[in-house]
Amino acid sequence: MALKRFNILIAGVGGQGLLTLGELIGNAAIESGVDVTVAEVHGLSQRGGSVVVHVRLGPGSSPVIPKGAADLIIGLEAIETARYIDYASRESLVVMDSFIWPPPLSKHPSLKQIVGELSGRVKLFVIDASRIAREELKAAVAANVVLLGYSLALSKEFRNYVDLEAAVKAVRRVFRGKAVEVNEKALIRGYSEGGSLGVK
Amino acid sequence: MLERGSVALLLGNEAIARAAIEAGVGFAAAYPGTPSTEVVESLAEVAKEIGMHVEWSTNEKVSFEAAYAASIAGVRALVAMKHVGLNVASDILMSSAYTGVNSGLLVVSADDPSQHSSQNEQDNRWYGLLSHLPVVEPWCPRNAYRLTKVSYEISEKYRLPVILRTTTRLSHTRQPIVYEADVPREVRTRGSFKKDVERYVLVPAHSRKLKEALMKKWEEIREDLGVEPFISIENPGLRRAIVASGISYAHVDEALNLMNMRNDFTVVRVSMPVPLPVKPMKELLSYAKSILVVEELDPVVELQLSKIVVEESASVELYGKDYVPANYELSLEIVYKSIKAFLGEEPSAPWSGVEPVKLEPQVPPRPPTLCPGCPHRNTFYVAKVAANKAGVRDLIYTGDIGCYTLGYLPPFRVQDTSLEMGGSIGVAHGLSLVVEDTVIAVIGDSTFYHAGLPPSINVVYNGGRALILVLDNLCTAMTGHQPHPGTGLTATGEKAERMFIEDFLKSMGFKTYVIDPMNVGESIGEFVKAYREHLSGKHVAVVSRMKCALEVLRAARARGIALPKYAITDACTGCMACVNLLGCPAIVVEEGSRKPRILEEACAGCGLCAYVCPYDAIVVSREGGAGWRELWH
Structure with a gap:
């Protein structure tokens, strides 16, 4: 009875809304009647460090995704996406914000270098989610939800567990007040951006 | 609050809190500590609504004592702490086993395998063996929800505190939880204390008898609790068996499914690792010939099981730490390989990740850093510049536990030790008596209330030469900005008597300087005076007070006050x-x-960079709104 779990790794920098994105997908799973674990992996519980969230859709309770077993990586920042790329296999879909935020006092590879290096390894899709959130939605923090919409549009397998409707319901569950509207827009904006690529 | 039948995506810690509410807990206390904090934090949020007493105590020992007192007076109670917190509370833990409880008392111990945010990786199941108290270990958040309620039943049945051991992974994983019960309409929050000196006064004559009674209970638990939900046996009767404790069961469960070997093993799920119930283990030994114990960290179940093997003269091959690592947290991937090795196969996993990125420059590490606007950055800068100005050359900074521990990193390097809560002052005292260097103890506000008072008194009493620097950011920042006695607020947002750190220090005999490190130049001047006074032989302390930047940002958003923004002009020489x-x-x-460039969205507007710029090239690009300065104090 080996049932397949759909594994999503969310990588980024503390403070970028990774935990909220994990909560959103988890709540979308509840809306869809799918079991889920959402593991929040962070160091000294403070901002600015490297953070990953492991979302595993489908039955089972072991929370952490094995290396090579991520079906989807959602990268909120380029350096962090590069850091955790060994969680992906050649078949994995990697959706990455073009945003790069180097740690202070560091030498680091450029966005172009990272994109070049990753596209040889995985199915890589890069989107200017931070720019869209900041300029079009006037809410820089909504980049995470743009990426969720984009990922849903690009992955049919993801939609088998959680569809756009469930994601919208999850936005209403997780956010309050004005944030509901902004994040619904972000979700739809990302989804249509992904849909326009014509990937099945 | 949500009613019976609702589904919510809860963290393991929140699941424990909800279950405690449903169990009618009327008293909860804790000192915050990752990964345990959310248990009592979620209770604090609803305390008023339910009528429960919830507090952030000054340390774990105090929180344990308070919750214990409630339980002996007939109020169900909960105390939660991180694993090292139980070291602080271990004195009362040991005594409470002897004197026992009346209403249920749950001691949540959140261990931290892999040391995600801790100074060590101790396995607190040993505390069960040390204190002779039962340890319950859930295997997923849903199970934590159920076992919390069951733990109150056994606590009251045996009249003992019960240790609920979680780990970071379990505490910080969310899972959908279906609520089995409503919030009780009435919660018992008042009780009465029935005097019984032979029970509550632990003089040797009393405690010797109580020890005997405790050991009797211990044997009863070993005999009686080998039943669901503490022990569960799947596919009994097979030659090969896996015994999995706590969250290890979740990994074993999925690994066996992936191997298609679910029916090739008897699987024993252990949710009570201490004391390991005897009967189901004896039964297991009657048919299993080869057993693998899968447990995180130390061989607590394995050692107890090996004793039963000897007692039963069982002919069985028993493995555990031979195949399962004793360091770091376990995972599906690790457990999969361990089972493969146990089967005598190549310990490989079925997944293959792509090659890690190889670039030049490499992907840089990203440790947690002090946030933009963090007051510690200002204080560290001030302290270092002042030391130079005062001509203090050889300095040892003894550090402590908090965000400021990050000060060990460049560019500051102002933590040369960091051992345990309050350790900065005690270590500084000892060093100051044996080395020539100037020793400065760097400790946070909450840590000072937690364990900084006794060693400060000791410095003065025993003629130490340590200078004490208290970083007061007006909250317990690292664990999520909980209030403490210096804030004038309680866990539930009620007004409290506000106690100032400088008042304590002054009363001990420290000449105490209070600085506002946002005023950089003025603070340097004060700190220089402090160093000079210290060099002249006086007991000196500095309290540096400026609010945590994350709290300031939150308040600024909430009140619609714009904080200033800084930008770098063309006057920048790139120095x-x-x-x-x-x-x-x-x-x-x-x-x-x-x-350099300043990321506008990240800048908190503290202005420290403008102060340090030798070319005055950093300027205010957006003025702060009325009242922005007050937000920092």
């Missing part, structure tokens, strides 16, 4: 003083650029 002296995440040097 990199701001970058190299401050390590602020809001100041970046972009590819191809020889000059």
Whole structure:
């Protein structure tokens, strides 16, 4: 009875809304009647460090995704996406914000270098989610939800567990007040951006 | 609050809190500590609604004592702490086993395998064996919800505190939880204390008898609790068996499914690792010939099981730490390989990750850093510049536990030790009596209330030469900005008597300087005076008070007050003083650029970079709104 779990790794920098994105997908799973674990992996519980969230859709309770077993990586920042790329296999879909935020006092590879290096390894899709959130939605923090919409549009397998409707319901569950509207827009904006690529 | 039948996506810690509410807990106390904090934090949020008493106590020992007292007076109670917190509370833990409880008492111990945010990796199941108290270990958040309620039943049945051991992974994983019960309409929050000196006064004559009674209970538990939900046996009767404790069961469960070997093993799920119930283990030994114990960290179940093997003269091969690592947290991947090795196969996993990225420059590490606007950055800068100005050359900074521990990193390097809560002052005292260097103890506000008072008194009493620097950011920042006695607020947002750190220090005999490190120049001047006074032989302390930047940002958003923003002008020569002296995440040097840039969205407007710029090239690009300065104090 080996049932397949759909594994999503969310990588980024503390403070970028990774935990909220994990909560959103988890709540979308509840809306869809799918079991889920959402593991929040962070160091000294403070901002600015490297953070990953492991979302595993489908039955089972072991929370952490094995290396090579991520079906989807959602990268909120380029350096962090590069850091955790060994969680992906050649078949994995990697959706990455073009945003790069180097740690202070560091030498680091450029966005172009990272994109070049990753596209040889995985199915890589890069989107200017931070720019869209900041300029079009006037809410820089909504980049995470743009990426969720984009990922849903690009992955049919993801939609088998959680569809756009469930994601919208999850936005209403997780956010309050004005944030509901902004994040619904972000979700739809990302989804249509992904849909326009014509990937099945 | 949500009613019976609702589904919510809860963290393991929140699941424990909800279950405690449903169990009618009327008293909860804790000192915050990752990964345990959310248990009592979620209770604090609803305490008024339910009528429950919830408090952030000054330390774990105090919180344990308070919750214990409630339980002996007939109020169900909960105390939660991180694993090392139980070291602080271990004295009362040991005594409470002897004197026992009346209403249920749950001691939540959140261990931290892999040391995600702790100074060590101790396995607190040993505390069960040390104190002779039962340890319950859930295997997933849903199971934590159920076992919390069951734990109250056994606590009251045996009249003992019960240790609920979680780990970081379990505490910080969310899972959908279906609520089995409503919030009780009435919660028992008042009780009465029935005097019984032979029970509650632990003089040797009493405690010897109580020890005997405790050991009797211990044997009863070993005999009686080998039943669901503490022990569960799947596919009994097979030659090969796996015994899995706590969250290890979740990994074993999925690994066996993936191997298609679910029916090739008897699987024993252990949710009570201490004391390991005897009967089901004897039964297991009657048919199993080869057993693998899968448990995180130390061989607590394995050792108890090996004793039963000897007692039963069972002919069985028993493995555990031979195949399962004793360091770091376990995972599906690790457990999969361990089972393969146990089967005598190549310990490989079925997944293959793509090659890690190999670039030049490499992907840089990203440790947690002090946030933009963090007051500790200001204080560290002030302390270092002042030391130079005062001519203090050889300095040892003894550090402590908090965000400021990050001060060990460049560019500051102002933590030369960091051992345990309050350790900065005790260690500084000892060092100051045996080395020639100037020793300065760097401790946070909450840590000072927790364990900084006794060693401060000791410095004065025993003629130490340590200078004490207290970083007061007006909250327990690292664990999520909980209030403490210096804030004038309680866990539930009620007004409290506000106690100032400088008042304590002054009363002990320290000449105490209070600085506001946002006023950088003025603070340097004061700190220089403090150093000089210290060099003249006086007991000196400095309290540096400026609010945590994350709290300031939150308040600014909530009140619609704009904070100032800074930008770098063309006057910048690219000297990199701001970058190299401050390590602020809001100041970046972009590819191809020889000059830094301030990320406007990240800048908190503290202005420290403008102070340090030798060319006055950093200026206010957006003025702060009325009242922004007050937000920092």
